[in-house]
Amino acid sequence: MTTLLFSVGRSKTDTGASVWGTPFCDNRFCITLSEGEIRAEAGLCVVIPCSFTTSYYFTPQNIVWYKCEPSKQKCSKNNNKTQSGFKGPVSLLEPDVSRRNCSIIVNDLTESDSGSYQLRVNGYLNGRKDGFTFSPRTTVSVKGLTQKPTVMIPPLTEGQQSTLSCTAPGLCSGSVPEISWTWRGAGEKDSHITGNITASRTENLTAVTQRHSSTLTFNSSAEHHGTNVSCKVSFTNNITTEETVTLNVTWFSTVLKNSGCEVQSEVLTCVCISEGFPLPTITWPLLKNHAEYSVITTVSHHTVNSTVTLTVKDHSNTSVECVSSNQNGEVKANLIIQLEMSEQPGT
Template identity: 75%
Template sequence: MFVLIWATLLFSVRDNNAVTGESVGEITRCDRGFCITLRRGEVTAEAGLCVVIPCSFTTDYRFTPQHMVWYKCEPSKYRCVDSDVILHTNKNNKKVQSGFMGRVSLLEPDVSQRNCSIIINDLTESDSGSYRLRVNGIRNDTSDGFTFQLRSNVSVKGLTQKPTVMVPPLTEGQQTTLTCTAPGLCSGSDPNVTWTWRGAGEKTSHITGNITAFKTEDLTAVTNRHSSTLTFNPSAEHHGSNVTCKVSFTNIITTEETVTLNVT
């Protein structure tokens, strides 16, 4: 499971054009009074889930930040352009890539807090790449901006995490509830959860007489847990059968877990 880093980042800055205020796992670069701190190394995540790019910045004391712009562009490009924009905090700017619209948001919307951490939902492997920040604002009553050279590299791999299926002790004729929890702490769009079962030598089918319910539990402002319950009356025919919980995320990304029922 990816490590979600979203607490406000506080760093000290001492010298321009130098690495400053670093701690384990973080790297800071400064240039002309503008400093940015990102996570050291590659940020990894899995398709279907989400990723957080931890980030904080400071500026020249004469500069007042007003908007943040995040780009996804190749490291070989010295300058990112409008077609590379994935997030612009100026709502009047309509140049965000269509593939990222609605999927990217700041963890701290207040630009004055200088927390530039973002979360990207509904990941696909094509989201792998290099991400870069620009800050627009006012300096000496004039519009100005600064694009940081330090980039965050993100790697999105195929989904390997599986759902967690909880099975209580089963007794014939006594109603019971199975619970399936989707992997990850966030995805963006709610996943679809389906339950099926297969008896010995039989085809996969839905458990008859069952009641299913889907639940989303908000853990923080940006994280949540998705789960589904299956309530039914176990019988002798269920003993030894396999029950499968399948979780389907956006972009036809699926994962499943199968358990064998033991009915007494």
């Protein structure tokens, strides 16, 4: 079965196009198509480069593209014509037929668009209505969509507003794809980031190419660190593609409330527990005045546990300072010393 894809009349719009290949001529009618198979992916678009020349006595008025069955030697005409100004899946790169540019862009591709394509030019030969069908065909192969969205992540810092961007693959001018965002915490189901703002944008690059993108704006927090954000792009015909990225949020180190000190038989033990990203470093100013002590540090995920042990005979101090720092800054905490009952004054 033969299907007419596109026909268009004369226009004066100039969008420009480029072609390549070796001209094929028949009775002074010549056509230049791309050499070899043109490959594309479902959901996106494909450009079929084409240029033609005609006999001096022939004046072109419109051109018709056909999609032909591989078993057919010649494509026959049917009545499924599309009028000029068509903005659907198929568009001419140069609607002005007098420029002899027959290149087309086919949008919203599906794998069923694979096949061979043939051109016919209609017009007047010596004042009489006539037409010519070029025998060469160009072959298009459409495979499943493998391209993924492009997700851009700026540096993320706790407490600051951040904007992620997601750009759909392809620079096509067909149906506008739907772009959606989802967030997933560790071991959790997909959900949405609370307080987020999304915005979609379509940028016209040329008369027949567009860039589709979406932004996600939210306030970064420590809970977002290590979680996954996915951008999903949905094209027509239920064709989708998705990209997932992991968020790295830098946040100021904090000293947790379960940090503290205690004295037992003149042995002081202090534990300082701190969280942050990048991983913080814990220091003890108290150790500058002591020659003998032990420090044990353990790390779990983004938490540092530092335990210092030393002998003290003076119990006059009521607290010990713990300093936690990373590239974002430092935080100091005074850890209260807890005395055993036997160490309490007056016991």
